[in-house]
Amino acid sequence: MSEDVMKKIQEQIDKNNIILYMKGSKDMPMCGFSARVVQLLNSFNVPYETVDVLQDPQIRQGIKDFSNWPTIPQLYVKGKFVGGCDICIELQESGELEPIVKSAGE
């Protein structure tokens, strides 16, 4: 991965307490897994940023390398990689997701 892409991703993550790398936008997710995570985040009523990886092939590949994670979506909270769709659902079911997200959204 090029240094520039890595730097750009690091900046996005640093600048936004809650940031979701996804396919499509909040209003129009282009993949069921992305849509599911958007739905979860919306339910918490906190502000969050999204990056549409379909708009930028370098970010699309770059975020996978950056996180060492093979799939999109990817959720970062306060600079830490939380997980993809399965993990967000898992954390939601165990009640752990809300405190993680809400503490970052305030």
Add this chain to the structure above:
Amino acid sequence: MDPEIIKSIIEKGMKTSYVHVEGDGTHFNAIIVSDEFEGKLPVERHKLVYSALGETMKEQIHALSMKTLTPSQWENK
């Protein structure tokens, strides 16, 4: 891909006490129980499974949903 193939690759690649994979050939759901998951965050658990799968599902990996449990979590389910 046959879910049984995915199951056997996971079993070969890591220490597990229970693996179940089902799917229709394009989308798969897996339950993996391993004491290697003890004390690990979900992200780290999934990474263990990804590394057990290696190159096998690199292209299709997005089609795999998984639940990763420790033996005690599995018992209490």
